[in-house]
Amino acid sequence: MGTHAKLSRRLGAFAVFLFLMVAVLGFRLVDFQVVRAAEIQEQSLETRKITQTMSSLRGDILDSSGQVLAKTVFRYDVNVAPKRVGPVFQTIDGVRTERSVDEIAMDLSQLLGIDYGELILKLEGDSEYSNLAKTVNAEIFNAIRDMNVPWVFFDQFEDRLYPMGAVAGNVLGFVGSDGTPLAGLERQYNTCLAGIDGQETYERSAEGVRIPSSNRTAQPTENGGALNLTIDANLQFFAQQVLADTVNNLSAEWASAIVLDVETGKILAAAEAPTVDPNDPAAVEGADRGSRIFQAAFEPGSIMKALSAAMVLDTGTADEFDTVTAPDRMQLDFDNEYIKDSFSHEDFTLSLAGVLRYSSNTGMTNFASQIDRKVRHDYLQKFGFGSVSPLMFEGESSGILHPVAEWDEMTNLVTTFGQGISVTSLQMAYAYQAIANGGVRLDPLLVESCLNEDGTVAYAPTQHATRVVSTASANLDLELMEKVVEFGGVGKTAAIPGYRVAGKTGTAELKDGSGYGEEYAISFYGIAPAEDPKFVVGITIYKPEGVSNSSKATPPFKAIMQQALKHYRIPPSTTESRSVPSNKYGEVDEND
Amino acid sequence: MSVYMVSEKDAKKLKPSLMAGLIFVLGIVAVLIGQISLNMVLTQDAYQLRSLTIEKRNLATDVQIIQEEVSSLSSPQNLADAANMLGMVANPxxxxxxxxxxxxxxxxxxxxxxxSEVASANLVANSALGTVSEFSMATVASGELEVSVETANLASSGLVLQSGLIPASPTR
Structure with a gap:
């Protein structure tokens, strides 16, 4: 075989080998680039892709003027890696300095308020994690971060801050340490307040550096909405101050004050004492962490008489001049039962205004018992008793209004002056709002709206109006209630100079087993200015020590109503009240 | 496939030119330099982005600190206490x-x-109070304050109202 032939054969073999190699590589190329392209690309992306969750912020809760009642802030847990603890070298102004572990520990113990010896123990060991302090604020976090200690690291988390503390704490509710809403509006309106966490992916290079423009938002972060309340934080604080003082002075179990805007049904203040500071709910008893205005039902007693009087007028059973005989004790013709007034007196001849002025149980019974019990029951329902309000506040009580078929003879009579029925402070306030608003009861409002982050309305409550009594009856009832404040023994102390005030006292004996004991719930519910009502203020003081009449309920009423009138710049009344028969002889009082 | 045998002279003629090789190598170098430059720019952007993100986060923390201070100072509890410290008394x-x-x-x-039924000092709990108003001799001249309160009391005791009329100002 010649050299040429040998060379040609080798070259031929090489060409075949080359062709095979190209074929194999081509095959692999097609396999990688076409057949398994998507799969390989995905595998590659998996190694580069980082997915991170972007926490959404829980929305604020604001009062009627935009003051923040609840907001989300960041808090920090401060941790160290004991394994890496050592002196820190820093170059300040070109000078390399060393900070010893002791020096750093001293600074940390001062910033965190931890005993130095205790802190040093936490720095010892061979682990990668040791917690130094939990829930430190941003100021301390900043100070520690600025120390630039490489073995100190932080866990950031969201926390709820209530800048005004216990102001409206009873209605705001609170959240748990993990951010779960546990009570009040925080829980009821969680759908509005809670945001939706976002998810973002990005790619990073082999060196671990984030590749710009590789960001992909899988789920956009949606922060929670802002919950706007009808509560006026300034008035609420004032009312809570007054109630705290009242509860202290009277050693009462609790007290509540509600302020309603007559024309809108908005709750401007729902104050209680004692109450909860949502920043630290564990500081008070469990019973004080809710809102008694919505949740506690009690027998209202004589404050109910103003509503019974409205029924008497609306049904045409009597007018302002009609009178009844009102003995201090009235024997009933069944079961040897009797009804008596709160004080001994000769037989009075009382008009409806007189019944309110003297708060006569017998007089009210004689007027209102002329109305069919079914009709009265219907009125009570229209006033809003026996059912929860449209607010649906969590744990809200419906009170107790028995079906009329279950009313025995005694219940039929005593409901006219507020026994045999239980109500919440809220229910009584909006029943008075109906009288103040020309007989039309408006659904109470506590939440004005929930606004999304972009300002669009996510939720706004719908409000219904219910006509309970005629405008004429309501207005006349208001005039009768004015006589309580003008001439009533206790009622007079609720008078506010410059304003016409209508109201009614209530001293409800509290049930003690099967009968009534020596403890009371005292109340005053009032409306001002009577000629053009703007506010209803309802005060209830539960179990004040050694108090058996409502004289202690009028000073807080007066203070809060006066503050509301002043705060909202309501001009003083320019008219006098009309003369209406109200004395014990069924005549116009000589001073009227 | 054909293989040709050429003379040494012809083979020298067929030798690739140096210039072409140089252009080829320079081309490769230029591409590499371009790639490195692009990589550097991208990486620099990434570091700048990270630095700005950190700055933004730090500023947000500063904002939160200041907002918490303002909230605490403007809380009704602090205002009530501050007013009380200044000797102010609520007048119902x-x-x-x-x-x-x-x-x-x-x-x-x-x-x-x-x-009074209106408490002057704060009675409403607020465990979120951090920064509170502080009054020192530098900010409040307590001596003068006492004098002015006394003067105000004297003035009010001298106020005489006649049948509900607004008292005439002595300067009128």
């Missing part, structure tokens, strides 16, 4: 003046620190 006996009709509604009465 507010008086309305009807300018049109020259009438005064209500009984003007000096505020009393005790026995």
């Amino acid at each position: 006996a507010s008086v309305m003046i009807d300018i049109d009709n020259d009438k005064i509604f209500g009984e003007p009465a000096p505020a009393r620190a005790d026995g």
Whole structure:
């Protein structure tokens, strides 16, 4: 075989080998680039892709003027890696300095308020994690971060801050340490307040550096909405101050004050004492962490008489001049039962205004018992008793209004002056709002709206109006209630100079087993200015020590109503009240 | 496939030129330099982005600190305590003046620190209070304050109201 032939054969073999190699590589190329392209690309992306969750912020809760009642802030847990603890070298102004572990520990113990010896123990060991302090604020976090200690690291988390503390704490509710809403509006309106966490992916290079423009938002972060309340934080604080003082002075179990805007049904203040500071709910008893205005039902007693009087007028059973005989004790013709007034007196001849002025149980019974019990029951329902309000506040009580078929003879009579029925402070306030608003009861409002982050309305409550009594009856009832404040023994102390005030006292004996004991719930519910009502203020003081009449309920009423009138710049009344028969002889009082 | 045998002279002619090789190598170098430059720019952007993100986060933390301070200072609890420290006393006996009709509604009465149904100092809990108003001799001249309160009391005790009329100003 010649050299040429040998060379040609080798070259031929090489060409075949080359062709095979190209074929194999081509095959692999097609396999990688076409057949398994998507799969390989995905595998590659998996190694580069980082997915991170972007926490959404829980929305604020604001009062009627935009003051923040609840907001989300960041808090920090401060941790160290004991394994890496050592002196820190820093170059300040070109000078390399060393900070010893002791020096750093001293600074940390001062910033965190931890005993130095205790802190040093936490720095010892061979682990990668040791917690130094939990829930430190941003100021301390900043100070520690600025120390630039490489073995100190932080866990950031969201926390709820209530800048005004216990102001409206009873209605705001609170959240748990993990951010779960546990009570009040925080829980009821969680759908509005809670945001939706976002998810973002990005790619990073082999060196671990984030590749710009590789960001992909899988789920956009949606922060929670802002919950706007009808509560006026300034008035609420004032009312809570007054109630705290009242509860202290009277050693009462609790007290509540509600302020309603007559024309809108908005709750401007729902104050209680004692109450909860949502920043630290564990500081008070469990019973004080809710809102008694919505949740506690009690027998209202004589404050109910103003509503019974409205029924008497609306049904045409009597007018302002009609009178009844009102003995201090009235024997009933069944079961040897009797009804008596709160004080001994000769037989009075009382008009409806007189019944309110003297708060006569017998007089009210004689007027209102002329109305069919079914009709009265219907009125009570229209006033809003026996059912929860449209607010649906969590744990809200419906009170107790028995079906009329279950009313025995005694219940039929005593409901006219507020026994045999239980109500919440809220229910009584909006029943008075109906009288103040020309007989039309408006659904109470506590939440004005929930606004999304972009300002669009996510939720706004719908409000219904219910006509309970005629405008004429309501207005006349208001005039009768004015006589309580003008001439009533206790009622007079609720008078506010410059304003016409209508109201009614209530001293409800509290049930003690099967009968009534020596403890009371005292109340005053009032409306001002009577000629053009703007506010209803309802005060209830539960179990004040050694108090058996409502004289202690009028000073807080007066203070809060006066503050509301002043705060909202309501001009003083320019008219006098009309003369209406109200004395014990069924005549116009000589001073009227 | 054909293989040709050429003379040494012809083979030299077929030798690739140096220039072409140089252009080829330079081309490769240029591409590599371009790639490195692009990589550097991208990486630099990434570091800048990270630095700006950190700055933004730090500023947000500063904003939160300041907002918490403002919230604490403007909370009604702090204002009530501050007013109390300044010697201010809530006066429930507010008086309305009807300018049109020259009438005064209500009984003007000096505020009393005790026995009032309106508490002066804060009674409403707030464990979120951090920064609170502080008064030192530098910010409040307490000596002068006492004098001025006393003067105010003297002035109010000298106020004489006649049949509800607004008292005439002595400067009028």
